[in-house]
Amino acid sequence: MMYGLVNTNCEATIRLVVGNENSQRRVIDAVIDTGYTGFLSLPRQTIIALNLPWTGIERGTLGDGSEATFEVYAATVIWDGEYQSIPVNETETDPLVGMSLLYGYDLRIQAVEGGTVIIEAL
Template identity: 35%
Template structure:
């Protein structure tokens, strides 16, 4: 792993260990699309985080999949077992536990997935303004902080341009 984001070779480790009860890859949407203004968790993650489900609503996602979102009378979309808003520390703690079980670098954290999204998109040549829109940044300078370039990507670009 390179500091700040996952390299492509770490995806199988994440995918293998961080799966829901149905075997579906749990962080697929986060890794592939980043955060774009709304956090949608698959139903197995709602269970994994211990969120109450007193009411549910099916929501169609842009890619055609359907997910179930808990709906609470108090108006909280995601809350803990006591009906309180979920604290970032809870998500962080659960993510760290799962990363440890997957034997991943201890420096990773949930926010690393945003860095990963920006980095992978950048390494694939996606224009910066598109990455900015995907990540929901209002300032391009913020996006550039997320868009790390791995040394092998830079080496490949030099070889493609100038030969070996």
């Protein structure tokens, strides 16, 4: 089971440990975005700081319906106490956790500032 909180912008957030294959790690706070179908998005400066290896390019649909191209990198996250290798999309936004990372989990949000976010395996 994992816990997060609802921030002052009324966004459900979770703290994650993200790293590369050389065990370089960084703690990040990510917004949970149920409209994002990917695993995790990170800003370029975080990807550079972690020296994540590039794996390719992926097309995706944005919230407004337009299409975009994303650079994709390989990363490791600690998810529910386990190391998991995942693809990461480079974006110009704050880090986002998407539905692919949440797949197989129950997400509960107390939708008030400071509310609890609970992510539990199904």
